[in-house]
Amino acid sequence: MVKFEIEAPLIAKSRKAGHFVMVRVGKKGERVPYTIASSDPIKGTITLVIQRVGKSSEKVCQLEPGDYITDLVGPLGKATHIENFGTVLCAGGGVGVAPMLPIIEAMKNAGNKVITVLAARNKDLIILEDQVRKFSDEVIVMTDDGSYGQKGLITAGVEQVIQREPVNLCVTIGPAIMMKFVSELTKKYNVPTVASLNTIMVDGTGMCGACRVTVGGVTKFVCVDGPEFDAHQVDFDEMLMRLRAYN
Amino acid sequence: MPTQEYLQAERAQLWREELRKTIKNKERTDRIRVKMPEVDAKIRSRTYDEVNMGLTPEQAQAEAQRCLDCVNPTCITGCPVEINIPKFIKNIERGEFLEAAKALKETSALPAVCGRVCPQERQCESQCFYTQKLGKEPVAIGHLERFAADFERESGNISIPEIAASNGIKIAVVGSGPAGLAFAGDMIKRGYDVTVFEALHELGGVLRYGIPEFRLPNDIVDIEIDVLKQMGVKFITNCIIGKTISQEDLKADGYQGIFIGSGAGLPNFMNIPGENLIGVMSCNEYLTRVNLMQAADPESDTPVQMGKKVAVIGGGNTAMDAVRTARRLGAEKAMIVYRRSEEEMPARVEEVKHAKEEGIEFLTLHNPIRYEGDERGRVQRMVLQRMKLGEPDSSGRRKPVAIEGDTISVDVDEVIVSVGVSPNPLIPSTFSGLEITSWGTVVVNADTMQTADKAIFAGGDIVRGGATVILAMGDGRKAAKAMHAAMSGF
Numbered sequence: 037m038v039k040f041e042i043e044a045p046l047i048a049k050s051r052k053a054g055h056f057v058m059v060r061v062g063k064k065g066e067r068v069p070y071t072i073a074s075s076d077p078i079k080g081t082i083t084l085v086i087q088r089v090g091k092s093s094e095k096v097c098q099l100e101p102g103d104y105i106t107d108l109v110g111p112l113g114k115a116t117h118i119e120n121f122g123t124v125l126c127a128g129g130g131v132g133v134a135p136m137l138p139i140i141e142a143m144k145n146a147g148n149k150v151i152t153v154l155a156a157r158n159k160d161l162i163i164l165e166d167q168v169r170k171f172s173d174e175v176i177v178m179t180d181d182g183s184y185g186q187k188g189l190i191t192a193g194v195e196q197v198i199q200r201e202p203v204n205l206c207v208t209i210g211p212a213i214m215m216k217f218v219s220e221l222t223k224k225y226n227v228p229t230v231a232s233l234n235t236i237m238v239d240g241t242g243m244c245g246a247c248r249v250t251v252g253g254v255t256k257f258v259c260v261d262g263p264e265f266d267a268h269q270v271d272f273d274e275m276l277m278r279l280r281a282y283n
Numbered sequence: 284m285p286t287q288e289y290l291q292a293e294r295a296q297l298w299r300e301e302l303r304k305t306i307k308n309k310e311r312t313d314r315i316r317v318k319m320p321e322v323d324a325k326i327r328s329r330t331y332d333e334v335n336m337g338l339t340p341e342q343a344q345a346e347a348q349r350c351l352d353c354v355n356p357t358c359i360t361g362c363p364v365e366i367n368i369p370k371f372i373k374n375i376e377r378g379e380f381l382e383a384a385k386a387l388k389e390t391s392a393l394p395a396v397c398g399r400v401c402p403q404e405r406q407c408e409s410q411c412f413y414t415q416k417l418g419k420e421p422v423a424i425g426h427l428e429r430f431a432a433d434f435e436r437e438s439g440n441i442s443i444p445e446i447a448a449s450n451g452i453k454i455a456v457v458g459s460g461p462a463g464l465a466f467a468g469d470m471i472k473r474g475y476d477v478t479v480f481e482a483l484h485e486l487g488g489v490l491r492y493g494i495p496e497f498r499l500p501n502d503i504v505d506i507e508i509d510v511l512k513q514m515g516v517k518f519i520t521n522c523i524i525g526k527t528i529s530q531e532d533l534k535a536d537g538y539q540g541i542f543i544g545s546g547a548g549l550p551n552f553m554n555i556p557g558e559n560l561i562g563v564m565s566c567n568e569y570l571t572r573v574n575l576m577q578a579a580d581p582e583s584d585t586p587v588q589m590g591k592k593v594a595v596i597g598g599g600n601t602a603m604d605a606v607r608t609a610r611r612l613g614a615e616k617a618m619i620v621y622r623r624s625e626e627e628m629p630a631r632v633e634e635v636k637h638a639k640e641e642g643i644e645f646l647t648l649h650n651p652i653r654y655e656g657d658e659r660g661r662v663q664r665m666v667l668q669r670m671k672l673g674e675p676d677s678s679g680r681r682k683p684v685a686i687e688g689d690t691i692s693v694d695v696d697e698v699i700v701s702v703g704v705s706p707n708p709l710i711p712s713t714f715s716g717l718e719i720t721s722w723g724t725v726v727v728n729a730d731t732m733q734t735a736d737k738a739i740f741a742g743g744d745i746v747r748g749g750a751t752v753i754l755a756m757g758d759g760r761k762a763a764k765a766m767h768a769a770m771s772g773f
Contacts, residue, residue, distance in 0.1 A: 046527045060484060064583045066584040067576070092584055095584070109483075109527070110523070110527065238571050238576065239482075239492075241483075242549050242707060243567050244567045245550045245567065246568045248552075260549070277659075278561060278660070281588075282586045
């Protein structure tokens, strides 16, 4: 995982929690969406946290400080709906914690009690813990191997909280399979849940439809209708299938 | 329309008068229309080279001789950008090819593009004296336009149109497609300080991401945009008006006028079972991958599926572009599936002809009702409903009606859905002060292209929903004229 601070003054000024950007590296590069982790409008920078998962993310991660990104455009998508819901449970897995951070901050500033569950395979993959703690009333850390926090999957942490106290909204960001299980769990407890989806995109501006998902039986475009949707309505199986289109 | 006085004064020039006398009209009208030389269908359906090769100077001059230089040139009424057609054609006839190109540029910002992609048979050529009065094939105005524009470009003597003294008024253009480029060209000529904002990383809009290279090479688009740059138009890529920069930011930056040419966006789907299977995609996705992202180039990081049995759903020009692209990417079977008959197809006759020559199969009077996939979610076959033609509908075309119980199943490994697009939602959802229809198009005064906000004009697909390059350009010109009139107090 690599953290990038990118000079992009216009985006730094206009972006809100939940927005993403399209990044392209090199003239033969692919356009890939990344959700913004934070921004500094005074310095004119935005922050992205990128995990090496394939050719295009590898290309970004090979950039050195001072290098240029060939193309960067945004902010795209709809911003997160922020209001005082009461208690908000944020469930972030792996690199998904980065785009979760601005939501945690905005939810806290709106007066919510924020409980965050951070999850990863092991201790080294838990990121941004200090920043998350700054805006969370409570943080629960879950690792698959038990090398840090509690041993277990993210759903175990989420369930602990739901069983313990009333939760008005759950926000989940992470790998699609993780969001699917979080969504199934919160549905059982009738906790309204929002998931930020990370589908394949080409243009990212509503033109191609590569990112389409079925939400409540209707086809939606993640780039312009999302990226956040009512998780209980999302057809995660179809989304997981479509994510494997080029594998 | 250009004024009659101007057209008559041009026509009365000595060289035109003498040229008219060199060949008798009877002799001119007896000639047969030139045929555009094409790359052989077997060869071209395996390459990305341009299909039409262009006329030789001899062919162009011979064709130009067919034009009668009419007193009342009705052809001009068929041109959305009102090119002085007889003027450029007569310059070709007398061998002044560079002058012909200049005549095109008086009113068209993109002559080499228009000479390739305009549906001339429905516009200028449909209004030609030959078509209207003689019942003969019209003068090949489109082929001649392309010839003059190409000759100028290849000569290295590209003329830059005259620019009025700068008036310092800043104008923003949203989108670098044909509407925005035509608008920008006309406004820079009038002395405005014009900046074009493009959301994608390349300029040209649909000319870049939509129309394939075998119909419109990217180099041609680059060169036409380069002329606009030399005229002083500024271009900013990777900038989304309404997102990166807001409407208020533009005003605060001193932009006094805005032209919205943000184009079509959301591709339409049919909402039938199986449409989200892997291998089923919109024509926008397919063409964007191949044209904008160069996905067929092995060095490109963007992938594209190269199906062996490809069905394209729809009968428009975009459908033809997609199916012919699929053929070039190695499809053994490339099919058009269209619910009406060939007669009702909206695609240009030339595109249908080229597609057939390249071995494209046409399943007309068929409509997909579902797609079926394998265990990995990849499309395997489509089920088509057979149709027949019923009574004419509101479009005047005979309405396709399902023949109950008559369906067929066809094996496919890729399906490209090309059943139209809806306007791009970014501007309607982020701008205030505009009137938006329930379709998502921006409402304008049809004469001026002015929106409900007096400082904002709009044209092209964001207004029309889905149209042609040349109609978008016509909108851009009309908007430029009206915005200039409004700003200079006419």
